[in-house]
Amino acid sequence: MEDKLEQLRLQTMQRLENVSGKKELEELRVEVLGKKGSLTALLRGMGSLPAEERPRVGQLVNKVRKQIEQRFDEIETQLDGIIRQKRLESETLDITMPGKKHEIGSLHPNNQVLEELIDIFLSMGFDVVDGFEVESEYYNFEALNVSSDHPARDEQDTFYITDNLLLRTQTSTAQIRTMEQTKPPIRIISPGRVYRSDEVDATHSPVFHQVEGLVVDKGITMCDLKGVLQQFVREMYGPDLNIRFRPSFFPFTEPSVEVDVSCSECAGKGCRVCKGVGWIEILGAGMVHPKVLSTCGINPDEYTGFAFGVGLDRLTMTRHKINDIRLLFENDLRFLKQFG
Numbered sequence: 001m002e003d004k005l006e007q008l009r010l011q012t013m014q015r016l017e018n019v020s021g022k023k024e025l026e027e028l029r030v031e032v033l034g035k036k037g038s039l040t041a042l043l044r045g046m047g048s049l050p051a052e053e054r055p056r057v058g059q060l061v062n063k064v065r066k067q068i069e070q071r072f073d074e075i076e077t078q079l080d081g082i083i084r085q086k087r088l089e090s091e092t093l094d095i096t097m098p099g100k101k102h103e104i105g106s107l108h109p110n111n112q113v114l115e116e117l118i119d120i121f122l123s124m125g126f127d128v129v130d131g132f133e134v135e136s137e138y139y140n141f142e143a144l145n146v147s148s149d150h151p152a153r154d155e156q157d158t159f160y161i162t163d164n165l166l167l168r169t170q171t172s173t174a175q176i177r178t179m180e181q182t183k184p185p186i187r188i189i190s191p192g193r194v195y196r197s198d199e200v201d202a203t204h205s206p207v208f209h210q211v212e213g214l215v216v217d218k219g220i221t222m223c224d225l226k227g228v229l230q231q232f233v234r235e236m237y238g239p240d241l242n243i244r245f246r247p248s249f250f251p252f253t254e255p256s257v258e259v260d261v262s263c264s265e266c267a268g269k270g271c272r273v274c275k276g277v278g279w280i281e282i283l284g285a286g287m288v289h290p291k292v293l294s295t296c297g298i299n300p301d302e303y304t305g306f307a308f309g310v311g312l313d314r315l316t317m318t319r320h321k322i323n324d325i326r327l328l329f330e331n332d333l334r335f336l337k338q339f340g
């Protein structure tokens with residue numbers, strides 16, 4: 001019995017030294033110390049010993065059991081240490097490694113020009129208001145003095161959502177909404193996206209951008225319109241540039257004008273950019289039609305006003321000498337990065 005015990009002890013100790021993982025360790029523990037384990041089996045065999053031998057052998061078995069258990073615990077602690085070490089090694093972070101470079105985006109050239117434009121008008125005391133891209137016929141046409149049989153509707157054919165709802169063709173909708181809600185004096189600009197069912201080419205896109213301007217107060221004249229636009233153009237393009245008014249027609253302004261700026265490329269002499277004219281058209285404008293004022297509840301005998309609509313994409317194109325509007329909408333990074 002004692003020999004068997006010693007043999008089991010030695011064997012177990014030896015096997016313990018070669019254990020390579022926790023799973024193996026647990027299996028060995030069950031094999032030796034478990035209910036059906038080899039040491040437990042030896043203990044049962046004690047029944048066949050003479051009574052006087054039993055206490056001594058019992059003590060011996062307990063001693064061996066303790067020894068084995070202790071060694072199991074030691075090996076387990078060792079294994080835990082190794083596992084922890086391995087994990088720490090695999091999780092090390094070298095904080096001296098150079099970081100990954102993330103590409104940084106930049107403002108779209110349209111937005112850059114818009115921010116400049118907004119700054120200029122804010123400095124002249126204008127507010128910026130938002131408009132809706134989905135509008136009713138009333139705000140896009142009717143209230144702007146474009147009745148349903150008006151030929152101007154052809155020019156601004158758009159996308160209808162229902163019989164009455166459409167994608168706005170012009171930011172002039174903001175004139176009506178502002179005048180309905182605000183008492184004069186009014187001084188606002190309203191930038192945004194507009195839609196027309198145009199074929200795409202170098203100068204046309206079914207989606208483009210305008211900035212509307214509106215001033216209503218007592219005693220506003222065309223001189224104010226010209227002064228404000230002149231100031232805007234000089235701040236935007238340079239102090240030497242001039243503007244000129246050409247008579248035009250819009251149903252919601254009377255009189256109406258088209259505004260040209262002297263070509264910055266040739267200083268008005270005539271070149272390829274301005275097609276030899278020396279001037280580039282940048283916006284439509286005029287004095288707010290008395291009918292439009294009264295439709296919005298403003299007395300045209302008391303108040304007058306002017307409005308203008310700038311093509312933002314146009315502005316960006318002349319500003320950066322871009323010759324195709326499609327470039328502004330294609331989101332080609334090679335193009336956009338030039339404005340970063």
Ligand code: PHE
Nearest residue numbers: 170172250284285307308309
């Ligand atoms: N809404 C006009 C257009 O889109 C431009 C405009 C705005 C003209 C304001 C006069 C006054 O063509």
